Amino acid sequence: MKKYARHITIFTAIILLCLASLSFAEVPSEMSFVEKVINKIEKLKTPSPDGTFPWKMVIFISTGICGLLLIILGILWIVFLNEIIKTKTRHIQIITGKMMEKDKLAILGKLAGQIAHELRTPLSILHNSVYLLRKEGSENRELFEKRLELLEGKIKLCSNILESMLSYSRIKAEIAQTISLKDCLNEVTRDIEIPPGIKINISFENEDMLVVFMDYYQLYSVLRNLTLNSVQAMGDEGELEIRAFLSDDNKKVTIRICDTGLGIIEGARNKIFNLFYSSKITGTGLGLPISKSIIEANNGSLYLSNTGPKGSCFVIILNAFVKKMRDKNDG
Amino acid sequence: MMDEKKRKIIIIDDDKDMCETLQDILLLSGEYDVSCFHDPIKALDVIEYEDFSLVIIDYKMPEMDGIEVIQHIKDLQKNAVILMLTAFISKDLISQAKEAGALEVLSKVLLPSNLLEHIRTALK
Numbered sequence: 169m170k171k172y173a174r175h176i177t178i179f180t181a182i183i184l185l186c187l188a189s190l191s192f193a194e195v196p197s198e199m200s201f202v203e204k205v206i207n208k209i210e211k212l213k214t215p216s217p218d219g220t221f222p223w224k225m226v227i228f229i230s231t232g233i234c235g236l237l238l239i240i241l242g243i244l245w246i247v248f249l250n251e252i253i254k255t256k257t258r259h260i261q262i263i264t265g266k267m268m269e270k271d272k273l274a275i276l277g278k279l280a281g282q283i284a285h286e287l288r289t290p291l292s293i294l295h296n297s298v299y300l301l302r303k304e305g306s307e308n309r310e311l312f313e314k315r316l317e318l319l320e321g322k323i324k325l326c327s328n329i330l331e332s333m334l335s336y337s338r339i340k341a342e343i344a345q346t347i348s349l350k351d352c353l354n355e356v357t358r359d360i361e362i363p364p365g366i367k368i369n370i371s372f373e374n375e376d377m378l379v380v381f382m383d384y385y386q387l388y389s390v391l392r393n394l395t396l397n398s399v400q401a402m403g404d405e406g407e408l409e410i411r412a413f414l415s416d417d418n419k420k421v422t423i424r425i426c427d428t429g430l431g432i433i434e435g436a437r438n439k440i441f442n443l444f445y446s447s448k449i450t451g452t453g454l455g456l457p458i459s460k461s462i463i464e465a466n467n468g469s470l471y472l473s474n475t476g477p478k479g480s481c482f483v484i485i486l487n488a489f490v491k492k493m494r495d496k497n498d499g
Numbered sequence: 500m501m502d503e504k505k506r507k508i509i510i511i512d513d514d515k516d517m518c519e520t521l522q523d524i525l526l527l528s529g530e531y532d533v534s535c536f537h538d539p540i541k542a543l544d545v546i547e548y549e550d551f552s553l554v555i556i557d558y559k560m561p562e563m564d565g566i567e568v569i570q571h572i573k574d575l576q577k578n579a580v581i582l583m584l585t586a587f588i589s590k591d592l593i594s595q596a597k598e599a600g601a602l603e604v605l606s607k608v609l610l611p612s613n614l615l616e617h618i619r620t621a622l623k
Contacts, residue, residue, distance in 0.1 A: 285559070288586035289514055292607040296520035299611040303527055318516060 177245065181238030184231045282443065286329055286453070290322040297322075329454065346489050347387055349378040349412050349421060356391045357410075365405030373413035378421055381489040382466045390459040390470070394425045394482050397455065401429025401480065414488060421488045424473065426481040437475065505532040506552035506622060511542045511568060512584070513560040517607075521555065524611045525618070539568045547575045552622055556601075558585035558592065566599050573600040580621055 297315050306312040350372050357368060372378055380387065398408055406428040413422055432440060443457045463470040468486040475481070508531045512518040518535040525533045531552075536542035539560060546554070554572060558565035565583050572579050583601045585592060586608075593604045602621050605614065 285586040288607050289517060292586070292609075293514075293516050293520055295608065296517075296524055296611055300520065300523055300527065318520070322516070 177238055178242040181235050181242055184235035184238065283329065283333060287326055290325045293322050294319060333454070343384075344382050345384060346379050346381055347384055348375075349380065349423065350375050352384070352387055353391060353410060353412065353423075356388060356395050360392065360396055360399060362399055362408070363404050366399060366402055367407045368410075369407065370410045371412070373411075375412075377414055377418065377488065378412050379489040380421055380466075380486045382486070386462045386466070390462050390484065391423070391425075393455040393459050394484070398425055398427035398429065398480070398482075401427050401431075403429070406479075419488055421486050423484040423486075424481055425484075426479060428479040431475040431477050431480050432472070437472065440472065505530065507532045507534070507550065508618070509534050509536065509542060509546065509551050509554045511536045511539050511554065511560075512557035513537050513562075514557070517557070521614075524615070528615055531618075539563045539571075543568070543571050543575065546572055546579070552580065553618060554579060554581045555618075556581060556583050557607075558583055558596075558604075566595050569596065569599040569601050582617065582621060 297319050301312070301315050301319075304311060304315075353370060357370065362368065395408070395410070402408070408428075409424070409426045411424045411426075414420070415422065441457050441460050443453060460470045463484055463486065466486060468484060470482065470484050473481040473483045508525055510518050510521050510525075510533060512521070512535075515537055518537060522533045522535045525531045534545065536545070539556075539562060542554075556565045556568050560568075565585070569581050569583065572581060579600070581601045583596045583604045584607050585604060586606075588604060588606050596604045603617060605617055609617070
């Protein structure tokens with residue numbers, strides 16, 4: 169009821185004003201509104217020929233005054249309510265802003281906790297190794313070298329974790345541009361150290377149309393990450409197959425990266441995209457989740473297509489840039 | 500040949516390098532006989548039938564977390580002395596671990612010399 173009070177007030181005011189205006193029925197229509205009102209009042213002032221009380225005048229004046237008052241009240245109400253709504257909206261915006269800030273801090277806190285957790289284990293191993301090196305000295309050369317290798321490995325792991333976190337922070341700081349998949353993939357395979365026993369087979373279908381619109385660094389880091397994973401999964405020998413092609417409707421670009429490695433164990437398949445999950449000793453557990461976030465931030469998808477003892481295939485699907493432009497031009 | 504005076508310590512940590520460096524530090528002290536387990540289930544099999552003085556458990560492990568392992572150990576050996584290692588100490592974790600039966604919760608980034616002190620105190 170409270171919700172409709174404004175509407176009821178305005179409606180009542182209109183009804184009352186209509187009733188009052190009905191009294192003008194007998195007044196000549198060529199008169200202006202003010203003249204009509206004066207004429208009506210003059211008529212009503214004239215005493216009734218039968219000497220009865222002038223009810224008509226009372227009803228006319230009271231309905232008119234009530235109608236006008238209600239209209240004024242309605243207008244004031246609308247103005248007043250608008251002010252209240254504005255104040256409440258501002259209040260809600262402030263609360264929402266504070267909540268979003270709180271959420272951001274909670275996410276940041278959780279992430280910081282996870283990073284600290286992931287860094288503390290290798291840092292602890294570094295502490296332990298330095299302690300052991302001090303105590304044992306370098307007399308046992310084999311043991312000494314083993315400790316140094318461990319130190320190097322853990323320093324590299326800490327560095328990888330930080331690098332990956334930096335990549336994650338760059339996801340939103342993107343500078344989108346048109347990228348030829350062929351150029352990007354060729355750069356990736358050039359930059360990665362691939363053992364001579366691994367045969368690389370890269371194929372492009374409609375290579376001139378294999379163009380996407382996104383940040384170059386992001387696409388490069390995703391392709392590099394997936395290619396590197398495939399190479400590492402094969403060890404010294406195998407076959408790396410990278411195939412890029414357009415969908416039948418020319419709207420999507422698909423990139424398949426397949427290896428002939430050992431595949432991903434069954435228990436790990438649904439965890440590989442989880443933050444900090446890694447099946448590799450020196451893995452950070454950040455590469456795949458970050459790659460997936462990058463591709464999804466660009467309205468694409470990244471998934472494990474198949475895996476088994478004969479190898480794994482990862483698939484990236486992105487919107488094709490060329491087709492989009494054509495559609496616009498056609499339109 | 501195992502020294503009879505040496506106390507037996509069991510370390511349970513899924514991180515192979517962490518487990519081995521801790522084992523080497525404890526062995527280097529010359530005071531302990533140390534076994535290292537990456538799989539808590541295998542460790543529980545040993546704990547059920549063998550005598551030991553202390554268990555050091557990592558909190559974050561993929562198959563079973565440290566709190567669960569402590570509960571299982573306490574079910575098997577009520578008087579077991581347990582220290583839990585974690586990379587991220589919180590008040591909640593300390594209270595959960597102590598409620599489960601851990602004597603102390605220690606940070607993983609503790610210096611080895613401090614860790615040895617904590618172990619000596621726990622075994623007094």
